[in-house]
Amino acid sequence: MKAPLFDAIEKYAASRPVPFHMPGHKMGKGLPEAFCSGMAKYDVTEIPGTDNLHFPEDAILMAQDMAAEAFGADKTFFLVNGSTCGVLAAMRTVCRPGDRLIIGRDCHRSVYNGISMWGIDPVFINPAYNPEFGISSITEPSVVEKALTDYPDAKGVLITSPNYYGICSDISKISKLVHDYGKILIVDEAHGAHLRFNRKLPLCSMDQGADISIQSAHKTLPALTPGAFIHIKSKSVDIDKLQRNLRMLQTTSPSYLVMCSLDIARAIMQEKGESLLDDLLDSIYNFRKQIAGINCISVLTGDSLQKGSHDPTRIVIGMGCKRGFETEKLLREKFNIQVEMSDMNNIVCIATVSDNNEDLSKLACGIRQVAESFQAEESLRFKVPSRIPDTPERAIGMREAEDLPQRKVPIRNANGCIASDYLTPYPPGIPVIIPGEVYTDEIIGYVLGIVDAGGKVNGIYGKQLVNVVG
Incomplete structure (x- = not known):
């Protein structure tokens, strides 16, 4: 074969x-042996007794309710299309086309996809910078408050915490600010599904006042890829609208293996x-x-x-x-x-x-x-790494840039061009430039530095070509 x-x-x-x-199950080590050895028999479909993810009434409903209790939410839904699906559903629930949303610039690629898909007008806020490690750090509450003051018509705030490096922002302070302005706080908590289960860890966002939290169970819990949760703890979130959006975005053939693993992971963490x-x-x-x-x-x-x-x-x-x-x-x-x-x-x-x-x-x-x-090598010294480039100027909207004719140019010649595609070091999957923004020498140098050092940047094609408008 x-x-x-x-x-x-x-x-x-x-x-x-x-x-x-x-x-997080580490090649099956963290999952029950019975589940791993008999995996094929758990791969079923919607038949009597197995319930229906989109309209749960029995086993799936019970499993989701138990997850809500375990994670400190009012309502929890299983995600079989990963946290990406939860992020997209949350954005579409909170915003209508043309609405503003305050967004951390260090967000995952899925958030940028949501901006384009739903016609959202983003207000980007930059995270702090950690010069010792050369990485993005927390989202400062003061930066969130300034954006809320400058853009009072924004429907809410979407930030990432923890980030890929495990750095957690002060969600308690941020949620209080957001709620004082009458807005909704969405936290992409993809890397924090485990936080609620030990008091020695940072607090999870549900326990700090977030309205919506999306968690990738498969990242840090013993669950199968791409199992995830979306949690809601707010009277401001339209649950019916969120459910409609999930039905639209999730497959009509959900994996029962993934859902079973979500149920198992919750049970393991809740009990032990x-x-x-x-x-x-x-x-x-x-x-x-x-x-x-x-x-x-x-x-x-x-x-x-x-x-x-x-x-x-x-x-x-x-x-x-x-x-x-x-x-x-x-x-x-x-x-x-x-x-x-x-x-x-x-x-x-x-x-x-x-x-x-x-x-x-x-x-x-x-x-x-x-x-x-x-x-032993003289070249190794702990120098201050290159700073992450500043957010570039936005010349046109994302959807317009994606829909206009495009051409490929060598990245070294792209200064001043308008991007029609993302440039995303992967991992961690955070774009340094998105469609509609203008290439700068700073961005070009930063990206080429990653490539020259052996890193992978999605959006570079062939002989270091990138897509630009024109």
Whole structure:
């Protein structure tokens, strides 16, 4: 049987890697054996006894209600099309075509898709910047308040917390501001589905006043890809409209495997989450001790931040200027460790309740040996990384830019051109330029720096060509 995708995944699994990437079940370790071994028999459809995702009355309704209780929501819906589906549904529920929405510039690609699909007029706000690691940080409450003051007709605010690096904004302060202005707060909490289940972690957004929260269970819980939740805790959100939007956006053939895994993940975390996360946190603190004293690396912790908080289960290691991509490659090739992502300067590892002390000890050993190999090279110094480019000028709307004729030009010659496509370092999937915005030398240099260092940027084609209007 020739099945190239199956063969590729089988080869990866057979190599017995140490996976510090999503999904959170870590190649089945965190899921019940009975579910994993009998997976095919759970792949059913809407028949008597299995309920209907779009009009639940029985088992799915009960499972969603139990999830709402576990996650501190008034209402929870299962998402089988990932958090992307929840983000799009939330945006369409809160906004009509032409409405303004205040949006964190560090949002995921799905938010930009929603802007284009629903004809939303975005008001972008920039996150703070962490110069030690060269990454975006929190969304400042003062920045949110200024946008609310400057754009009183905005329907709401959409921000990301935690971000890909585990940095959490002060949702309590932000939600109070948003509600004082009579608006709705949507939090893309894709990386925070586990937060509510241990008091040592930052508070989840539902417990800090968010109206809508979208969580990717498959990222940090023992759930199958692309299982996710959308939670609502607000009288200001039109639940009926949200349900209609979910019916429109979700497949009419939902995966019962994914829904079962959402139900299982909720049950595991509700019953044992606190103790499982305690064990994980102990392993993470032991990991930190094992890599302490390596003088050419830096570990992102809450102490690294002037404001906000950090989720310690998101392990971020600064490896030195332009060493992130190389470190990921060496860990994979020499130690059979696959991290979640790397950027110019850092590696990012996702640790979940499916990981154990042995996994983290292997990671510590790998990082130590890679760092020691770097120390011998004079070029390795912890320089302040290149700053993330400022938001470029918007010349025309996104939909107009996407619909106009376009051409490809070498990115080095794109200064002054209007983008007709996204340029998105992936991961983490946050565009540096979107359709309708104007290319600058700063953006071009930043993107080429990522490519030259070995990173992947979606939106660059062939011999470093990009799509522009014209």
